[in-house]
Amino acid sequence: MASQPAKTGSGSAAPIPKAPPKKIRGVFWNDPQVRGIFYQILAVGLIAAAVWWLASNTIANLNSRNIATGFHFLSREAGFEIGENLVEYSPADTYFKALLVGVLNTLRIAVIGIILATIIGTIVGICRLSKNWLVAKLASIYVEVVRNIPLLLQLFFWYSMITEFLPGPRDALKPLPGFFLSNRGLKFPLPAQEFAYDLAMVLFAVGLIAAVAVSRWAKKRQNATGQPFPTLWASIGLILGLPIAGWLIGGAPLTFNAPVLQGFNFVGGATLTPEFTALLLGLVIYTACFIAEIVRSGIQAVGKGQTEASMSLGLSKGQTLRLIIMPQALRVIVPPMTSQYLNITKNSSLAVAIGYPDIVSVANTTLNQTGQAIEGVAIIMAVFLTISLSIAAFMGWYNKHIALVER
């Protein structure tokens, strides 16, 4: 990957005047502009030559090893099992379908991981600033320990904790009725298909929309009359209350599709596999400690004067936090937070080490079966670049949206 930044010129690196009436030219090879162009052509030429050389080697190698090229294999039958899938999948499906399952698995772990790591990281970050010595100390020990041990090691640790030290399905732990914790993962009951549950789900969505409507109405009313409205509590009430009401209207059924031990394993219910659980635990615990540091420094970056000014205007502690500190802290927090979200997504590729079928793991199987290494690696890279660039673009837009106006 040679990339030699070129000389702009020796002894005369002065800026080139924009449009002088008559340019006095020296010997042309001393002109910084000419030199610049020369070096750029040189760099591009070298890289083109290297690429050509590598490409011709590759073609020769592929020919001599009888490896096919192109993406035709995508429509062939994959023939391998995938342990977890969000969409229907069987070994008779195509490689394309298999890779899609992998991408969905990656997105699943990334999205859940980002949400949990953000929540835990924010709490820990605030704890590190606590006036309570014990709370602050514990939070800082957590951060120091977790961030100084490789993520992969932590993943192996959690995976062996689950698979080696939890009992088998026959003597599974029962932390809650209907929940079974064993070396096959966590089994938990799902509400059975009933009208009441459907109604609750619909009302949950209605509650979300109603909460938005209420907060708009509250804002309008405050603007008009000056009376504030407890928007937060009202929203929580709507989002939680409506589904519960729907469930009660539906007759408050308590039927669950609970897991039952049959032979050596469970049937029914839903499962968190050991692989998924270990990966999620590892990613969340590891990333949360970096997020904690970001949140802490974001809050600390808002000067003491801001709090003092807000207090002296008579705003309460809660109002100061909500109206003054948080909006400013967010600006400091967003850019590094973006890179942590990208890190979670990229680090989810460590799944391959403990056998969770994410995109890297599926693509790896694919390239081993088909021998088409270049295509396999290209697919992995394309998937991650797409995710990375979309997160980066979204966060860039958001950051611009909230950036401070300076002169």
Add this chain to the structure above:
Amino acid sequence: MADAAPQADTAPMIILDKVNKWYGDFHVLTDINLNVARGERIVICGPSGSGKSTMIRCINRLEEHQAGRIVVDGVELTNDVRQVEAVRRKVGMVFQHFNLFPHLTILENLTLAPIWVRKTPKAEAEATAMKYLERVRIPEQANKYPGQLSGGQQQRVAIARALCVNPSIMLFDEPTSALDPEMVAEVLDVMIKLADESNVTMLCVTHEMGFARSVADRVIFMDRGQIVEQNTPDEFFNHPQNERTKLFLSQILDH
């Protein structure tokens, strides 16, 4: 809960009674006794580290005093949050470094407290804010952000922001010392106008002796956490009694 029983006009607006404060082992305020009458204008001066800022910051409890009593307009400052909030609603404060909220426009800076603390309708709060912006002579900046204004303009906005909650006491903590020299006058003008046109009680920590002469009813000199001398501006500047006062005055007036 808001306002304590209305006080007779003769009762002092602010009472500091044997107030003491320590930072660790450092004794910042030693036995401060001070009564401020309603509508009185006081200028506080003294060398840096003498406790002047700490004293006025105790009056709206940005700093907690550890011994003695502070009573503001009949409300004593204690650990009770509601008493503290009641006092802060009567006291406006202007800071050395302006402390405007950089994420809010000038207008939003001014309407924040009226809307959230006084529960004023937005339109009304904005009208009041514009009135004060006109009084500090920068209504045209209303929709800009603090980062787009000069230091002098920012400090004038900060004064307007403090006035928007209609305080009966204004505290100024070295309002001109972070400004470039050419901007000091515009801020002092606004403060003098405020003193002339309203009957708000003012406590101002400053070294602007011209301002002290023209506005103050009383000048207080503090050193090492104590009130060393207090007098009318005339007496204070022309016949200082204490040696430390004389030394201080010679240092700041001799150039």
Add this chain to the structure above:
Amino acid sequence: MTDATMTAAPLKPATGPIQWLRDNLFASPFHALVTVLIAWFLFMSLPGLLDWLLFDAVFHANNVRECRAAGSGACWAFIGEKHRLILFGLYPYDEQWRPMLVVLLLLAMVGVSCMRRFWTKWLAPMWAATLVLVGILMWGGVLGLTYVENAKWGGLPLTMILAFVAIAVAMPLGVLLALGRRSDLPAIRAICTIYIELVRGVPAVSLLFMASVMLPLLLPEGMSIDKLLRAQIALIVYASAYLAEVVRGGLQSLSKGQYEAADALGLSYWQKQRLVILPQALRITIPPLVNTIITVFKDTSLVVIIGLYDLMNAAKASIVDPAWRGSSIEAYAFVSVIYFAFCYFMSKYSQGIERRLAKAQQR
């Protein structure tokens, strides 16, 4: 101090342990409740943890069954039995003093590099010499040392070699990339930007895969490179992109005046960078550079995925032995301590530098 300040100190608030407890643990009813809850939690969990770590742990046993019979705690006898395998991998047993020496040598160089008075132009050549010496010690074949092929390298020295070689090669590469990304020449800028963003956009794992499966295809027939070198190349590519971004941050924080002053003195591009810009930019970036070094050190553990026996994988290999099955937590705890010790020291060091830089900036 004169009389006035010192005389009256009548009601100075209490200090001492009781006041400390009140301020820091029981400041309000809420804090008191939290403190009590945490104390209760610690009281419930710490004794069990200590029992497992020390009091019920077994330090001498011949296999895992004896271990579990002797006590309910950790089986540290496993570490006693396997520590050579974990630390040095499959390196010939009798020659393991050589990798040991390599570890000490590299640690000494890290120590030297952390000290300000060694920040001279000799530091880079010293590192180069050290790496050569490390090569001689590990491979042997000269000076009467028996030859050890690098497929047998493993454990801590392998981890350290992978990390330090990656950083040593990636550092100059990163500086060039950072300069290139800020160059006035559009083609150079584009090449460097694409390289940096491509590498940073994909997981390190995929770079390792790429190196292990694609490199053999990219090279002409007959020319092959071994697994260690492939992993090393991947790590260099990976580290250089991240280091480049850190250096670029430092370059950006320099004021335009520095560039103009250098131009005004008539320095050439390379003179300007070498004498004026880089010394300042690199100094500012020491803390984030050290953090990147820590990241690279931790990420060397990813070579497990392509089957190199670094510290991480050696630990995994050690628990395969049927006589010791089920000792994985002990093995992971042991290597965790090694990783932690190194990373913790480096991060404390970087925080120290950061504080000093902040202080220097205030003045």
